[in-house]
Amino acid sequence: MxxxxxxxxxxxxxxxxxxxxxxxxxxxxxxxxxxxxxxxxxxxxxxxxxxxxxxxxxxxxxxxxxxxxxxxxxxxxxxxxxxxxxxxxxxxxxxxxxxxxxxxxxxxxxxxxxxxxxxxxxxxxxxxxxxxxxxxxxxxxxxxxxxxxxxxxxxxxxxxxxxxxxxxSALDHDRAVARTSHLPHLLAVLTAGQLAGVEPAELSLSGQGVRDVTRIAGGDPALWRQILRANRPAVTDLLRQVSDDLVRLVGVLDAADDDALGQILERGVAGTRAIPGKHGGPSLPTRPVYVAVPDHPGELARLFADVGEIGVNIEDLRIDHDPGRPVGLVELLVADEAAEPLRTALEARDWTTHR
Amino acid sequence: MxxxxxxxxxxxxxxxxxxxxxxxxxxxxxxxxxxxxxxxxxxxxxxxxxxxxxxxxxxxxxxxxxxxxxxxxxxxxxxxxxxxxxxxxxxxxxxxxxxxxxxxxxxxxxxxxxxxxxxxxxxxxxxxxxxxxxxxxxxxxxxxxxxxxxxxxxxxxxxxxxxxxxxxSALDHDRAVARTSHLPHLLAVLTAGQLAGVEPAELSLSGQGVRDVTRIAGGDPALWRQILRANRPAVTDLLRQVSDDLVRLVGVLDAADDDALGQILERGVAGTRAIPGKHGGPSLPTRPVYVAVPDHPGELARLFADVGEIGVNIEDLRIDHDPGRPVGLVELLVADEAAEPLRTALEARDWTTHR
Missing domain, CATH: 3.40.50.720 (NAD(P)-binding Rossmann-like Domain)
Known part of the structure; x- marks a missing residue:
């Protein structure tokens, strides 16, 4: 050939x-x-x-x-x-x-x-x-x-x-996706499962955090059943480790062992930093700038037109969905050193911002 | 008084x-x-x-x-x-x-x-x-x-x-935040914990899903230690339920029980739908429109200026951070019926889009 x-x-x-x-x-x-x-x-x-x-x-x-x-x-x-x-x-x-x-x-x-x-x-x-x-x-x-x-x-x-x-290798691939895709999916499913069938009043304080954690749990169950069945050994290995971690976490909370709890939380912080950054490089230190944006067409356009003219590159952004909020809160993630200049420039253009 | x-x-x-x-x-x-x-x-x-x-x-x-x-x-x-x-x-x-x-x-x-x-x-x-x-x-x-x-x-x-x-009541409040804030935080921590200390190559396939699930695990451990200690009873109750769910999930995977796995996944989907939508109303059916955006200042502004002129309201959006991507992928979530008109209008303005 x-x-x-x-x-x-x-x-x-x-x-x-x-x-x-x-x-x-x-x-x-x-x-x-x-x-x-x-x-x-x-x-x-x-x-x-x-x-x-x-x-x-x-x-x-x-x-x-x-x-x-x-x-x-x-x-x-x-x-x-x-x-x-x-x-x-x-x-x-x-x-x-x-x-x-x-x-x-x-x-x-x-x-x-x-x-x-x-x-x-x-x-x-x-x-x-x-x-x-x-x-x-x-x-x-x-x-x-x-x-x-x-x-x-x-x-x-x-x-x-x-x-x-x-x-x-196929094995390395399957272990990698078990860790970075299938395990997160299942833990999102378990987190979301705890919201199903609950009184609406008990969910009225839901913020952006729980929405982010559970979003992927909305994926197609039929497809995910096939994926999980195909990667059973790697997925169950990781689930057993997390199951052990979870039992240990409950014990640490029961024992009010503050140092051990701190170590578990620190390991989580370290894990978020281990994910490769945009374009495969190490994660850049970024800082959020929050901007209040009226929730109707054109306002986001006006905001991004202003950001574009100011000339700051946006690494990531999200719109805050908290219930009852008449004004959207847009979180702009920008390079550490660009945050303050961006905030000052946006305030000068009459946007309400905070850090 | x-x-x-x-x-x-x-x-x-x-x-x-x-x-x-x-x-x-x-x-x-x-x-x-x-x-x-x-x-x-x-x-x-x-x-x-x-x-x-x-x-x-x-x-x-x-x-x-x-x-x-x-x-x-x-x-x-x-x-x-x-x-x-x-x-x-x-x-x-x-x-x-x-x-x-x-x-x-x-x-x-x-x-x-x-x-x-x-x-x-x-x-x-x-x-x-x-x-x-x-x-x-x-x-x-x-x-x-x-x-x-x-x-x-x-x-x-x-x-x-x-x-x-x-x-x-204080008790209802504490149960509610245990479910919608403290439990998601801890499961994000456990998911992120499985990424800490892992060979970088094993994380090279990380996508947006794992980033979303683990984001809040980056929160300040000192503050979270105090929060979790203060809400110990409600948090450990829920953690024990999730621990049971997790043991059951491992058993279901080991037994290759497809129906039971499907039920667990469906419960997760139901949970994501139980979270109150924007402004406290029920979640509106939305649909994503993906737009390829060159990763430099001004391009997002141009996109949002165009979206603003087209007159479609954006419910949520995210920038895709996949490693190695020279072009950003922006996901615009809009009302179901607005997705196709938006896509057509954006294509007419020379944006590369897909569903």
């Missing part, structure tokens, strides 16, 4: 991810074939410009399997039997690899798993975008028997789709 | 909350006296216009105690001995009430606890703002022996400071 990605790229599964791969590959000038169990999905994706319907015969240089988690391995095995290099975009990698070894032992050296960190909350071809992967991490998970040329081809696809290619 | 709040209001403790109470009460036309163990804090708060230094003698109509949690009860008792109605702004209410009953049994009918839902992450008088309480819930927690006129006076203060006054 050629060392370079020349196409065609055959995308199997024209949902959000498959359609986005098609659009991004087309943007990169590659020929794309599309197939899906649903002819409607193929028509929609073709209509969006994500590629052409796959021909009845012919072998693509690279097949990208983007079907629901439970069906990935069998579809990968089918593709390997047709020929060419095959990757998939499922969010858990070890189980797929094991199944592919079993289902297509003769072709496994042409299989290289991958996982773009993008877009799991939306679904369907209409949600696709050529820009979905731009600048996002896209894990590529070669196994020891993988043909190096196949690995190179999959990595080239991830880069040409605009992503940042990160190579790691 | 008068049924109406005429002043003076004596604020004891000129930190963030005390200074903000002073500023808001001054805005409402009330005379404010300020005192603090630190003369520097009083000078700063006076300089900001939060009031005048408290006179050596004289009794305020209403004293507001805004000192650190561990010292609240003794300062409330001192104030009751001086005379007038006394409230405090500590974030846990039952223990303070018990201590005040013990320390100042003759004055407890003039004590009415309260708790504004505002500002715990920042500190110091310089962080104060007259707008800090505007539209926020401010819990007022009368006890059975409280003089109704004292309750009315404290409620009048909360309203004149711009807040929405919510009356509940």
């Amino acid at each position: 050629s060392d370079h990605l020349l196409g065609p790229v055959h995308v199997v599964g024209a949902g959000l991810l498959g359609t986005s791969v098609g659009l991004a590959a087309r943007r990169a000038g590659l020929e794309v074939w599309l197939s899906d169990r649903s002819p409607e999905h193929v028509r929609t994706a073709v209509g969006l410009g994500a590629g052409d319907p796959a021909p009845a015969s012919g072998v693509a240089q690279l097949t990208v399997v983007a079907v629901p988690p439970d069906h990935v391995a069998e579809v990968v095995a089918d593709a390997l039997r047709r020929g060419g290099v095959v990757t998939d975009v499922a969010s858990v990698k070890s189980g797929v690899l094991d199944d592919v070894r079993r289902l297509a032992p003769g072709g496994v050296q042409r299989y290289v798993g991958s996982h773009p960190m993008a877009g799991s909350e939306r679904s369907g071809p209409l949600a696709g975008s050529e820009a979905l992967f731009d600048g996002r991490p896209w894990a590529v998970t070669p196994h020891p028997d993988a043909d190096p040329a196949a690995v190179a081809l999959v990595e080239e696809l991830t880069r040409r789709c605009g992503a940042e290619s990160l190579r790691m | 008068s049924d109406h709040l005429l002043g003076p209001v004596h604020v004891v403790g000129a930190g963030l909350l005390g200074t903000s109470v002073g500023l808001a009460a001054r805005r409402a036309g009330l005379e404010v006296w300020l005192s603090d163990r630190s003369p520097e804090h009083v000078r700063t708060a006076v300089g900001l216009g939060a009031g005048d230094p408290a006179p050596a003698s004289g009794v305020a109509q209403l004293t507001v105690v805004a000192v650190p949690p561990d010292h609240v009860a003794e300062v409330v008792a001192d104030a009751l001995r001086r005379g007038g109605v006394v409230t405090d702004v500590a974030s846990v209410k039952s223990g303070v009430l018990d201590d005040v009953r013990r320390l100042a049994p003759g004055g407890v009918q003039r004590y009415v606890g309260s708790h504004p839902m505002a500002g715990s992450e920042r500190s110091g008088p310089l962080a104060g703002s007259e707008a800090l309480f505007d539209g926020r819930p401010w819990a007022v927690t009368p006890h059975p022996d409280a003089d109704p006129a004292a309750v009315a006076l404290v409620e009048e203060l909360t309203r004149r400071c711009g807040a929405e006054s919510l009356r509940m």
Whole structure:
């Protein structure tokens, strides 16, 4: 096979991810074939410009399997039997690899798993975008028997789709997403579970904190069931550790052991600082500036126009949703040294601000 | 005593909350006296216009105690001995009430606890703002022996400071904040704790989800130690329930019990929907529109100017921080039916969007 990605790229599964791969590959000038169990999905994706319907015969240089988690391995095995290099975009990698070894032992050296960190909350071809992967991490998970040329081809696809290619083993990948995605999801679910069925009055003091902690718990249970089932060993390992931590925390509170409680809280602070910052660099020290903004169209525009003219870069922002608030509070996170100048400049433009 | 709040209001403790109470009460036309163990804090708060230094003698109509949690009860008792109605702004209410009953049994009918839902992450008088309480819930927690006129006076203060006054018992308050604030905080701490000391490569796939879940775990451990110690019974009750839920979750995953897992995930979804929406109403159905925004000053301003001209109200927004992303992804949450028109209008103005 050629060392370079020349196409065609055959995308199997024209949902959000498959359609986005098609659009991004087309943007990169590659020929794309599309197939899906649903002819409607193929028509929609073709209509969006994500590629052409796959021909009845012919072998693509690279097949990208983007079907629901439970069906990935069998579809990968089918593709390997047709020929060419095959990757998939499922969010858990070890189980797929094991199944592919079993289902297509003769072709496994042409299989290289991958996982773009993008877009799991939306679904369907209409949600696709050529820009979905731009600048996002896209894990590529070669196994020891993988043909190096196949690995190179999959990595080239991830880069040409605009992503940042990160190579790691399937096992390392699954442990990493267990820690940074599946565990947070489940703890958000447990936190949110404690709000279900509670008297509304008991939730009337809810602030931004509980909203942030529980937001991802709103994700699609059907999809999450498949993800969690696929990554069971890594997820249960971490859950058992957290379960031990939780038992210990209750003991520390019962014993009124202030020092031990302090250590647990400090470890949490250290954890928030360990998350990589924007653009992969270390987290920059930032400071919030709060601005009161009347809650109607145009006011945010006026605020950002002013911020833009002042020339300060905003690292992050959020709108405060506290119940009963007639005026929105916008939190602008900016570099430490930019906070005071920004506040002064905004006050000069008649905004009510505080730190 | 008068049924109406005429002043003076004596604020004891000129930190963030005390200074903000002073500023808001001054805005409402009330005379404010300020005192603090630190003369520097009083000078700063006076300089900001939060009031005048408290006179050596004289009794305020209403004293507001805004000192650190561990010292609240003794300062409330001192104030009751001086005379007038006394409230405090500590974030846990039952223990303070018990201590005040013990320390100042003759004055407890003039004590009415309260708790504004505002500002715990920042500190110091310089962080104060007259707008800090505007539209926020401010819990007022009368006890059975409280003089109704004292309750009315404290409620009048909360309203004149711009807040929405919510009356509940100390016990109900403490249970409510255990559920909506202290429990989420601790589960965020445990989630973040699993990121501390981990190889950076294992965190390279971190997305917005884990950032949201863990953000509040960055709060000040010294303050949180005091809050958690003060609300121990309610917090440990909930933690034990979550500990049971967690053991059950591990069992469900081990047994590959898909139906039970689905029920746990569905309960989480129900919990996210139980949180009151913006302005206290039920959560409106919203839909995200994603817009790619180059990460430099002025681009956000241009985006919001366009959104403002299009005339769509933004319910919430966030900037996606995925590592390695050269282009920021802004998520605009708008009313369900406004999403498609907004997307079309933004595309017409040359923005790259997706759902």
